[in-house]
Amino acid sequence: MQNNNRIEAQMPILAGNKSKINVSFEFFPPKDDKMSETLWESVKRLEVLSPKFVSVTYGAGGSTRERTHDTVIRIKKETNLEPAAHLTCIGSSKAEIKDIADKYWDAGVRHIVALRGDMPDGYNHDNSDYKYATDLIADLKKYHDFEVSVSAYPEKHPEAKSLEADIDVLKKKVELGATRAISQFFFDVDNFLRYRDKCVQAGINIPIVPGVLPVTNFARTVSFAEATGTSIPKNMHYLFEGLDNDAETRKLVASTLAIEMCQALQKEGIEDFHFYTLNRAELTFAICHVLGVRG
Numbered sequence: 001m002q003n004n005n006r007i008e009a010q011m012p013i014l015a016g017n018k019s020k021i022n023v024s025f026e027f028f029p030p031k032d033d034k035m036s037e038t039l040w041e042s043v044k045r046l047e048v049l050s051p052k053f054v055s056v057t058y059g060a061g062g063s064t065r066e067r068t069h070d071t072v073i074r075i076k077k078e079t080n081l082e083p084a085a086h087l088t089c090i091g092s093s094k095a096e097i098k099d100i101a102d103k104y105w106d107a108g109v110r111h112i113v114a115l116r117g118d119m120p121d122g123y124n125h126d127n128s129d130y131k132y133a134t135d136l137i138a139d140l141k142k143y144h145d146f147e148v149s150v151s152a153y154p155e156k157h158p159e160a161k162s163l164e165a166d167i168d169v170l171k172k173k174v175e176l177g178a179t180r181a182i183s184q185f186f187f188d189v190d191n192f193l194r195y196r197d198k199c200v201q202a203g204i205n206i207p208i209v210p211g212v213l214p215v216t217n218f219a220r221t222v223s224f225a226e227a228t229g230t231s232i233p234k235n236m237h238y239l240f241e242g243l244d245n246d247a248e249t250r251k252l253v254a255s256t257l258a259i260e261m262c263q264a265l266q267k268e269g270i271e272d273f274h275f276y277t278l279n280r281a282e283l284t285f286a287i288c289h290v291l292g293v294r295g
Contacts, residue, residue, distance in 0.1 A: 022272045023049065023293055024084075024182075024209070027279055028057040029067035038279055039071070045281035047079050048295030049288055052272070055113050055149075055182075058086035069100070073107050084149060085109055087140075088117025089130035094139065097130070101143045111147040112140055113182070114173075134172050141177040152181035152208055154188075154195035158229040163195070167202050174206055181206060182274045184228055185213035187236060187257075189264045210265055213276045214283040215240070215254040251283060258287050266291075 025046050030036035043054070054075060058068045068085065075083040085104055089097060104112070116133040130136055133150060140146050150173045151157075153166055160166035170181060181204075186192050196208050215221045218240040225232050236257070243250045262273055273291075275284045 020271065021266065021291060021293060022052045023288055024052045024054060024272070024274045025284065026055045026057065026274065026276050027071070029059075029064045029071045030279070031067070035279070042277060042279050042281035043075065043079060043081070045285060046277070047081055049285070049293050050295070051081065053082045053084045053111055055084040055086060055274075058088050058115070058117075065100070069103070072104070072109060076108055082111065083109060084111035084113050084147075086113045086115060087136065088115045089133065089136040090117040091128070092130060094129045097136065097139060098143055101140055101146070105144045105146075110145075111149065113149045113151075114140060114178070115151055132169075134169070134176055137173055137176040137178060147180075148178045149180040149182055150178040152183045152195075152199075153229075154183055154186050154192045155229055155231060158227075163198070167198055167204070170199065171202055171204050174204055179206055180209060182209045183211045184230060185211045185224070185276055186230055187233055187261070188231060189261055189268075191231070192265070193268055207272055209272045209274045210262075210270060211274045211276060212258055212262060212287075214258045214287060216250065216278065216280065216283065218243070218250070255283055255286050255290075258283070259290050262287065262291055 027039060027043065030039045046054075056068050056071045056075070058064060072083045072085045075081050087097070087100060101112075114133055114136045116130075116136070137148055137150070140148060150170070152170055153160070156163040156166040157169075160169070173181075181199075183192065183195075192210055199208055213221065213224075215236075218236070222232060224230070239253050239257070240250065243253065262270075265273075275287070277284050
């Protein structure tokens with residue numbers, strides 16, 4: 001018979017951690033009835049984990065404005081979750097933004113994720129009401145006492161001149177009233193930690209919450225990464241090689257990578273994690289379970 005100590009020593013490093021962490025989840029508004037059904041199955045599945053909040057994305061140029069609003073309001077009315085509504089300002093007037101802010105406030109929504117939004121090709125914002133996310137934050141705080149979350153980029157925003165310039169922008173957002181920064185997804189823990197340390201050195205005192213993307217489709221993730229300037233470690237290419245038609249193995253690899261990344265961040269004092277669910281609950285639920293987040 002094997003010695004119990006030897007058995008325990010051979011247990012995987014992914015053993016559960018009972019330390020307290022906070023999680024939040026991101027969804028996007030559904031385009032049709034089938035997608036709506038999938039979304040709400042995911043919402044109900046993850047609701048039992050009592051996340052700090054759940055956010056709902058907003059299409060470029062306000063292209064999903066009504067669907068985003070309807071999804072946020074339904075979450076507020078039909079669940080015990082606290083929704084955070086994404087709001088972008090490029091292409092919107094001050095009157096439109098105030099109307100949206102007032103409607104959310106009247107519906108009991110108190111949390112906004114304030115973003116500039118993607119710049120359409122050929123767009124000239126010289127004469128527009130909003131040029132930057134900082135303009136949006138200033139108005140939101142003027143209209144109502146929203147909790148405001150903002151974006152952060154561990155490898156800098158693709159349009160930023162430098163990482164230092166990008167951190168200066170984040171500092172300005174904090175000065176205007178932002179209370180949380182949610183990072184772009186990343187896969188290099190050291191990059192994130194160096195970014196966090198630079199933010200602290202710059203005098204930024206709000207939580208920098210890591211954005212975690214469980215990889216369900218590696219080719220699509222590579223495309224996302226190229227668009228956002230996110231680096232992908234070479235070992236990830238190797239780990240997902242040959243798995244295009246093997247969904248079950250992909251899920252196992254994806255969950256293992258995400259769990260190990262979160263545990264490495266936990267060791268560095270990170271207690272909050274934001275999961276990009278892509279409206280699918282299975283992987284996120286499993287990852288949270290291993291991390292010690294239970295219903």
